[in-house]
Each structure stands twice: as structure tokens, then as C-alpha cells.
Amino acid sequence: MCLAIPMKLERRDEFEGVVSLDGISRTVSVMLLPEAEPGQWVLVHAGYAIAVVDEDQARETLELIGEHADAMRDL
Template identity: 45%
Template structure:
């Protein structure tokens, strides 16, 4: 199964951006979303931002993923 995860854009450098997912920071490619801006939430799959998403939806998705992770640990 493939999964795209939302992350908040915290820095943009040409064709790459730094995103934050929880406390984790990652560098991703942003060529597929050239209109991305600082503070946007993007869906990330295989190291690439593939879509800009609504902040509210991104936060809901992150909360669900957090719940899944907590259930898996117990």
C-alpha cells in the first residue's frame, strides 16, 4: 500500500523544500507543485510534494495517522 503524508512547508530552496511532519523535518522535491508557498501543507509521496492541501484536512489526517501509530505500539 502506498501512502502520501501531509507536511507543512517551512523552507523553500529552488526545486526542494523542507517540510515538517510532527517533529520530523524532511527535504522533498516540489517541481510538481511550483505554486507552493511557505506555510502551505503538501502531500508527500516518495520524496516528492504531489499536491497542496487544505490545512484543516492536513491536520485531521496527521491526527488519524498519530492514532494509528499509537494503536500499533500498544
């Protein structure tokens, strides 16, 4: 359940940070994510950053999907 979307962490202090996506930015709490660093993508839910996006994993998934899509386009 629960809507959450990846946004880029622009800056942060101990409690708050600013996240952005496609020209939209919002102040969120980073209390649940003390390890997140500016420049990283974080998952945002209800005004809180709740996870750091693992870029290696994300890339791997995209490659797998790309193979599926290419297979279909080649048909």
C-alpha cells in the same frame, strides 16, 4: 495506491523544500508543485510534494466527521 501524508512546507527554493510533521523534517523535491508556498500543508509521496492541502476543504470535512462522531456520542 501509494502512501502519502500531509506535512508542513517550511521553506523552499526552485527545486527543493523542507517539510515537517510532529518534529520530523525531511528535504523533498518541490518540482511537482511550483505553486506551493512556505507555511502551506502539502501532500508528500516518495520524497516529493505532490499537492497543496486545501484548508477550507479539510475544515469542511472535519466538521462533517465531527457531526457523525457527536451523533454517536450523544446516543
